[in-house]
Amino acid sequence: MPVSGLRIWRARWVLPIDAAPIRDGAVAVEGDRIAWVGKARVAPAGDRLDLGDALLLPALVNAHSHLDLTGFRGLLEGLSFVDWIRTLTAAKREVTTDDDLFDAARAGIAEGLRSGIGTFGDTADRPAAAQAMRALGVRGVAFQEVFGPDPAQAESAVADLERRVVRLLDEAGDEPSLVRIGVSPHAPYSVSDALYRATAALATARGWPLATHVAESADESALVTEAEGPFAEYLRGRGIAVAPRAASPVALLEATGVLATRPLLIHAVRCRRDDRERMRRAGAGVAHCPCSNAKLGHGVAPLREYVEDGLPVGLGSDSMASNNRMHLLEEARIAGLVQAARAGRAEAVPAAALLHLATLGGAQVLGLADEIGSLEPGKAADLAAFPLGDKVAAADLDPVAAAVYAMGDAPASWVMVAGVVRVSAGVVAGVPTDLPVRMAAQAARLAEWREARPAR
Ligand SMILES: [Zn+2]
Incomplete structure (x- = not known):
């Protein structure tokens, strides 16, 4: 030596x-x-x-993943966004066990590692992904999701969230961990104003990082600004009162105290100048997911403007159910091509800035820029x-x-x-050799469930 x-x-x-x-x-x-x-x-x-x-x-930084959904790749092709969400939620509830989610998360991490990713900003409503990140020795923030469009659910939902986060922190014990735990109120169509306020207050009181999906689809904007569209119909069908809530999804986050937590904003596709100004004032970061946004038909985020505004931006693969692959150099390439096409000029976002998104930008939006990137x-x-x-x-x-x-x-x-x-x-350490077989078995159960499901 x-x-x-x-x-x-x-x-x-x-x-x-x-x-x-x-x-x-x-x-x-x-x-x-x-x-x-x-x-x-x-x-x-x-x-x-x-x-x-x-x-x-x-090592590259994937600012937004859903590692435990890796087994859903191919399950939800061609669905409208509302059906995509509803089918995904039903499959998770009716088919996948915690063991399945742990396998899927390990498969997702292995795929990420093989494409040079060392850090994940992951969101999940179960502990499996955080546990898998720890098991395979990768770095990141495991944001624990909370759902609840009915304001009456807010108090119990946030109490349950706090218990889940504390349990995950306790599991790590006193050992220094590469995986931080955060919170994630899911999205405007699945979270009431009361739950946004309660989650923001919890994050602030505990010093936990917060990430949230926002300004992703036209349907989400229609719900927030006009109380119309498929999400509004769905919520009314569940007996939940729906009224216009804010001038935009980002304005909703400002009004409910979420922006004050300096959150990581996932997607941020539909953000006008006033929204960008709100984000800049608040010191929010963005997880830009160009492939997922394109595949689901949600549009093109104003990445060039974010970069020119000096907003911290990272790149996210999003889930394998909406991308269907995890490779951040490819994601950077597509981000650059789409922005140049949108702006009508070459290098609308320069190559160095695109590489920055996949590395230091991702580290910044996850609060890890002192450590990595x-x-x-x-x-x-x-x-x-x-x-x-x-x-x-x-x-x-x-x-x-x-x-x-x-x-x-x-x-x-x-x-x-x-x-x-x-x-x-090219070989990932610590992944069991039978993982592909287990993932194929998971896929077979999902296919059987999809077959038996009544058509909508
Ligand atoms: Zn997502």
């Missing part, structure tokens, strides 16, 4: 994110921290390992290497453009989280 205890990884290109790309670069790691970043030829003494013709990046001495040793294959020449001309536009869905060969290697030679 070298005296310094340093482990040094060399790659053809090191992309620190907060500094210029380094050709023939290296990153030195000591324990769970980055000790040094620079040119390989002047690297300090230590145990040298060569990642070859690869891009070495900070860029390669800097003192930060956590969260790293991912992507072999360049036939893109070596492209990377030599422009390594950032290669990362965003040329790599496609290239797998990461090697991923480290907190100084521990989690992916080596």
